[in-house]
Amino acid sequence: MNSSSSNTLILLADEAQTAALAARFASAMKGLRKEIVEGGLNLRLTGDLGAGKTTFTRALLRGLGVAGRVRSPTFELVEEYDVLEGCVFYHFDFYRFEDPCEFEEAGFRDLFGPGRITACEWSAKAGAYLPGADLEMTLGIEGGARRAALCASTALGARILGEVC
């Protein structure tokens, strides 16, 4: 599914609903473990400061069984977690990049691929260096609520979208 994409809008009335959506993502990803091991999974989280990108990712990691501290990658740029028995989850935040080439210089390209789940905040800051996403979630702020626009760009992304919505 390269030429077409599927889109869904979801209203997240409060933080609990954001966490519930993340939990549904986690269970869909568990069911697609084989596909993730074979091809990897790339997620993009878009939205203004405070939109809920890290809040969503933290709940997603909890749903995937991560019990320890989940830190925002704002300063370290990437945080790494072992998930789904043999997969690695990389939570990126490129906000501090001054130039997209920092993505290449940091060697981050090597962290994408089979068995890897990536969740990228501020993906535009990595520009064209960033590998394509299977699924992008754009969060809009509406007071305490968030409007999530989900866009799948691959067959794997569409399968996840089909299960969470």
Ligand SMILES: Nc1ncnc2c1ncn2[C@@H]1O[C@H](COP(=O)(O)OP(=O)(O)OP(=O)(O)O)[C@@H](O)[C@H]1O
């Ligand atoms: N419906 C909601 N979903 C998610 N977060 C919410 C919601 N309502 C309020 N919040 C609050 O919004 C804030 C979101 O912060 P968070 O760090 O997740 O944003 P972010 O998108 O990662 O920002 P940044 O671009 O700075 O990394 C938190 O303080 C959270 O409690």
Ligand SMILES: [Mg+2]
């Ligand atoms: Mg964040």
